Amino acid sequence: MNDNNDDSFNEGTYKIIGQPIDRTDGRLKVTGAARYAAEFTLPRLCHAVLVQSTVPSARITRLDTRDAERSPGVLLVLTHLNAPALPQRGRAAVNPPAGRVMSLLQDDVVNYNGQPIAVVVADTFERATAAASRIQAMYTPQTSTLDFASAKRAPHAPATQGRAPSETSWGDFAAGVAAGEVKIDAVYTTPMEHHNPMEPHATVASWDGDQLLLYDSTQYVSGVRSTVAKTLGIPLDKVRVVSPFVGGGFGCKGSTWSHVVLAAMASRKLQRPVKLVLARPQMFGPVGGRPQTEQHIVLAARRDGTLTAMRHDVISHTSQIEDFTEPSSAPTRMLYACPNGATSQRLASLNVGTPTFQRAPGLSTGTFALEVAMDELAYALAIDPLELRLRNYADAEPQSGKPFTSKYLRDCYRDAATRFGWARRNPAPRSMQSGRYLIGWGLGTATFPAHSQPAAALATMLPDGSALVQSGTQDLGTGAYTVMTQIAAEALGLPLEKVRFELGDTSLPPAPVSGGSMTSASVGPAVLSACNALRQKVIMQAIRDERSPVKGLTPAQVTIDNGVLMSTVDPQRREELAAFLGRRGSPLVASGDAAPDAEEEKRYAAHSFGAVFAEVRIDQELGEIRVPRIVATYDVGRRLNAKTAMSQLRGGIVWGVSLALFEHSVLDRQTGRIVNSNLAEYHVPVNADIGRLEVAFIDEPDNRFTALGARGIGEIGITGVGGALCNAVYHATGRRIRDLPITLDQVV
Amino acid sequence: MQAFDYVRARSIDEAVLNLREPSTRCLAGGTNLLDLMKGDIETPVRIVDINRLPLNEIVPTADGGLRIGALVRNSDLANHRYVRERYPLLSRALLAGASPQLRNMATVGGNLLQRTRCYYFYDTAYAACNKRRPGSGCAAREGYNRIHAIFGASPQCVATNPSDMSVALLALDAFVDVRSARGSRRIPLTDFHRLPGSTPERDTNLDRDELIVGVILPPSRFGGRVDYLKVRDRASYAFALVSVATGLRVVDGRVADARVTLGGVAHKPWRAEAAERALIGRPLNNETIAAASDAAVVGAIPLRDNAFKVDLARRTVARSLRNAGAVA
Missing domain, CATH: 3.30.365.10 (Aldehyde oxidase/xanthine dehydrogenase, molybdopterin binding domain)
Incomplete structure (x- = not known):
């Protein structure tokens, strides 16, 4: 991204960008006014509870739901026996990171302990919880692999490959090792971990005819929309995902997991809004975690410390249903000047829930x-x-x-x-x-x-001199609301309090997943682009306005500073922006987008x-x-x-x-x-x-x-x-x- | 959690009458009971809320001891001036437990009754738990047992008592004052909690119809020569891997009386009598301390994942004795 063609916005002279501004949403959060997914209450809302398997590998031979169905307040018990058949058995949208292999009650197969096997919906959360405990599952156990030490003996190369290849080499590793005078050859391990943000995963699903509305705690509203739409086999524009506040994500909310689709399925069946919130123990399994790794590193160096060879071979665990790679060899590929190296990523499949991105995968x-x-x-x-x-x-x-x-x-x-x-x-x-x-x-x-990834934003100047800036990105508690407000205020020449930033809604211009540390670098330029365009639009209108003190100046002679339109030549020619816009009476709108510069990416490592x-x-x-x-x-x-x-x-x-x-x-x-x-x-x-x-x-x-x-x-x-x-x-x-x-x- | 009836007891008599009904549990701070109910480990039909009962006084007794009402909150007890001055061991043990929020809710009676710590007991998905379902087996024995018992376990159960307070109360020779419709009795702390034996479903010798009304402390024999040392995986808000309560009376350079009790190592607060015997009558020096701490772990039987606790217990006893006796 090197889109520096706007001379009205001088790099290095920022007044608001960079400042230690308090979070613009801080007050909402500490007063409880910020609404998180589970806090959206709709008329006739009912409550779903996930029932999970208690074995690692099996076929479900009997699922006795009679007690649960007879429990007070129960509206629905959804299992593989009565769940609607989904396109491609629920796998139509497997497209990581947004779409993952989910457990959507399409068959009787259990691939891991903690896999969703039923959803119980009742009029209250308490009644749904009590009923859920009354479901009796009988299983025919299948062979399971639970021991990483034995699974890693037969590892496989990842089936799906992200941006980075699973195997790399440069120079001549063997020659490098031979040239080394001192060697290190050691194995390092890291354990399985689970993200556990303060706010667990939560979804409220509501259908209005064929239109689905999801309030979801997610790092990727667009990803949830496309995954849910494809999985259910409905058009993209029939799904709207709203996620104004997220109580931490750290990667586990970057993908759409089973509970989101299950909430939508239950809601469609009941024709009532359904809320599904995971309990804390349910955060350990069906919604990802950091995989266990075993990392074999070989270093060779000359006596003076010069590295002559590096090797980093990683085995991490994945599930039986999907390959996910923890790319631990990544730093070896880029950190030290070493002419010879080799890295590899391998996977060992276990009967556990699929692991996922966890902070700095x-x-x-x-x-x-x-x-x-x-x-x-x-x-x-x-x-x-x-x-x-x-x-x-x-x-x-x-x-x-x-x-x-x-x-x-x-x-x-x-x-x-x-x-x-x-x-x-x-x-x-x-x-x-x-x-x-x-x-x-x-x-x-x-x-x-x-x-960074492509992103878009929309900026609107309102007649009262304030601006509304929007992008369908997310704020996981990182400060995206605040930072985007700062960028917009800086570009528009407005004081911070005159800018409102909205995010977390698929009805806004699209933005990428809030993962990979790329929100600022992706959405920031889009916001900048939209706001620069809007500022130019305002100035163009002002210089044509008969009653404006800047009338007749060229665009380059006009600036907006702290909410005041003024001439750069004669600072006496000035007017409150609100006065000009109020006179005009209608809002001004500009959109903007930004995308990484493919040429720069080819040339440079960032x-x-x-x-x-x-x-x-x-x-x-x-x-x-x-x-x-x-x-x-x-x-x-x-x-x-x-x-x-x-x-x-x-x-x-x-x-x-x-x-x-x-x-x-x-x-x-x-x-x-x-x-x-x-x-x-x-x-x-x-x-x-x-x-x-x-x-x-x-x-x-x-x-x-x-x-x-x-x-x-x-x-x-x-x-x-x-x-x-x-x-x-x-x-x-x-x-x-x-x-x-x-x-x-x-x-x- | 299952549906239950809720009654609020207006008097102790009313509470104990209610306890005669089957499947009835008392609710005080709720810091353990509600977790157990949410996990379907406890499924009482009826809850008797005893929070309004007049059991929240801390009163000195005629003989110089202390009577602590069952509903006194852990925070209030730990920070009570009299307790801090006369029973610093108890105060320190309480403050080593849980978090401030939990201590503000948890009561003395509830602390005594908290269920044993074991991953497998707390997860009903494991069919094998003799504590939850007598005769079903013990998933912890073959499972992950880093936090489990090294003393007094049985083939049926290897869980540990998680209380810090009880370890101090044991060192202080406390009594538990209980009431039922049948009458009153005093249970010495040492007899209050049980080893699992073949009935691990019972953590204590409190009968189902009995209500704890208070704890009685005899006059403290140890003055300031006490120590509570808790070793854990993080600095706060963690159960003890090993904790040690020490009380010493030293007369003319020799140990006249001693209590060494351990937490986190057994199904009940564990009194290291062999360590006490190795101390009494001897000068309090490094040699005596080494002998006592060695004696403290004689007979320990570790499991697959908790062998480190034996040596850790020995080291913790030694450190605690040095702290209590101000031995460098």
């Missing part, structure tokens, strides 16, 4: 493995871990050879190292003790690719970077691991809002701590159920687990990537942290732990 788990391997190499070479990274600094993407749109990772390392005090580190393990505590300092590199330095404090006797501080510096291009950007990075780092030390969905060996499927036993950090987070930015706009100079910031925060913490644990204890999460029993 691949890069979160992959930077853990790669950055720990680099630390091991640094120790093997007796070179400082930071120095080793600088000696292998990549000025171009090693695998593709493409230069970067912009890269300030070296500055990140230096800034964070200085603030952290890295120079004072004694590299010897167990050398930095404090009383009964072992202190460890570790480093990890953060990185995430910059993406990534964000960061350096993460972590300190751990470990009780020698009891093994408890604490994280007193993390210091990190990021190069993410221009920050569109300093405050929400800081929140994204801090939140990401917190999740990095969680990845390193806490999260682990434990699969029961016998049944394939997630054993700890609640927030008391599935641990994420509490406030007391997080010490000081000192985050800084290299504020260098990446204008080669977007006109706004911004790359995404939603995901990079979680990356690098796992490696930094694991390396710090090694430095503290002398124990090299290669399996996450690191818990106290591994370090005593």
Whole structure:
């Protein structure tokens, strides 16, 4: 995206973009006025509860629904025996990321424990819940695979391939290994995890004749619309999806899962609006999670630290019904200047729910493995871990050879190292003790690719001098409402409070999935384009208006600043925008769109970077691991809002701590159920687990990537942290732990 | 959750009369019972709300002890001045438990009655749970049992008692004051919770028709030589992997009296009597502490995933003894 042809909008002189503006929707949220999907109440609304399988692999031989059907208030029990047949048995819309293989009661086959096998609808939620517990399922068990260790012995290459190939190589790996004087060859593992946003998945489905309205908690309203339409076999324009607020998504709400379509099916059958909200334990299985990974890394280097070969072979788990790849080898493909390398992605199928995108897919788990391997190499070479990274600094993407749109990772390392005090580190393990505590300092590199996709927006200037700007994007709590409002206000020359931004509705101009850290870089330029067009339109109208003080000036001689139309030549010729528009009486509308520049994409590689330095404090006797501080510096291009950007990075780092030390969905060996499927036993950090987070930015706009100079910031925060913490644990204890999460029993 | 009848008891007599009815449970803070009901683990036909009963006083007793009403909230008890001064062990144990929100709701009686911790007990999709369905088996024995018992388990059940408060009460030789339509009795804390044996469906010796009205603390023998140490997977809002309550009385440089109790390791708060014996009569030094902490874990039988808890328990006892005795 390099659509910088509008001279009225001078890059670098922003007044509103970049400012630490409070969230424009903050008040609505803290007062409870923001309406989330499950809060949309419609006349005659009834309540659905999902019934799930309790076995990992089976045919359903009998489903006794009589008790449930006789329960008070029950309106419908939908099972594979009475569910309407869907086109292609419910698989008409499999098109990741939006459309996934769903469980839509089309047959008696159970592929994983927790698979939806029925939907119970009643007049109240409580009655539906009670009735749901009365359904008795009888199964004929089938063979199941639940053990990753045995499944990985016969892995397969992914059937579906996203943007990145499952196998890559550059240079000559074998020759590179032979040229190396020191080698690291180690296996790293990360566990299965589940997203668990505060707001669980929720859908309200309502039919008006053949028109379906869905209030859904989603990262992709357009994706839900197309998936539901195709799955049900109805035209796209018969489905509208509304999602004004989302209480966290992190990837699990990027796809349309079974419950959304099941709510629509139940609602159609009952001819009543149906609400279906997943219970917390239902977040562990039928709506994705981060797959388990096993990552084999080989590094070879000369004595001076120069990398001569890198290899990163990843096996991650997927389900029996669909291939999903956790691309953990991604950082090895782009992070270090190494002339010879090879990577591969393989899958091991288990009888579990299909995994999915979870914050920084691949890069979160992959930077853990790669950055720990680099630390091991640094120790093997007796070179400082930071120095080793600088000696292998990549000025171009090693695998593709493409230069970067912009890269300030070296500055990140230096800034964070200085603030952290890295120079004072004694590299010897167990050398930095404090009383009964072992202190460890570790480093990890953060990185995430910059993406953008086509998006569109609509901008309307209203007669009262305020603007309404719209795009069918989503705000998952990231700050999209606020950032888009800032961009619009900046471009239109309006004060912030005169701009209202609307999103989360398929009746608005389309926007891509709010995933892959690409909302700002995709929707931002579209909003900018629409608002620039609108501003020009307003100015064109004003200079033709008899009563306007700017009448007769050329467009270039007129500007709008803080809601005032004025001449750039003679500032005395000015008028409140509202006065001009009020006189005019009718709104002015402009649309805009933006798309990535394919040529630039071919020429350049676009990534964000960061350096993460972590300190751990470990009780020698009891093994408890604490994280007193993390210091990190990021190069993410221009920050569109300093405050929400800081929140994204801090939140990401917190999740990095969680990845390193806490999260682990434990699969029961016998049944394939997630054993700890609640927030008391599935641990994420509490406030007391997080010490000081000192985050800084290299504020260098990446204008080669977007006109706004911004790359995404939603995901990079979680990356690098796992490696930094694991390396710090090694430095503290002398124990090299290669399996996450690191818990106290591994370090005593 | 299944439908149930709700009655609000206006007096203790009315509450205990209600408890004579089958399938009736008392509702106090509800922090455990409601979770159990939502998971269909408990399916009472009737709930007796006892929150309006006059059981929320903390009153000193004539002999210098303390009487704590069953409905006193955990937060109020932990922060009560008298408790903080005379029974700091109890205060610390309470504050190590759960989260502030839960402590604000949870009561003393409810804390004593919280059900044991076990993934498999809490998920009715597992058919095998002797606690939920006597005779059905134990999914935890062959399942994932990192959090399970290392002491006193039976072939039928390996679950652990999750309470922090009860571990301190055991160290303080507390009594549970109970009432029923049949009369009153006092149950020593040590006899209140049960080992699973062949009847793991029963967590306590409280009869179905009995109501906890309070907890009685004898005068504290330990003064400030106490410690509550909880080791867990995260800094707060996590159950104990191992917790240790220690109370010591040292006279003329020798341990005159000691209590060492453990949480998170057994179906009930676990008293390490062998550790106490290894302390009494000896000078409180590192040698004694090492012997006592070794003694504390004699007889531990770990499961597949919780072997680390044996050594962790030993280390935690040692640390707690050093903390309580101010031994460097």
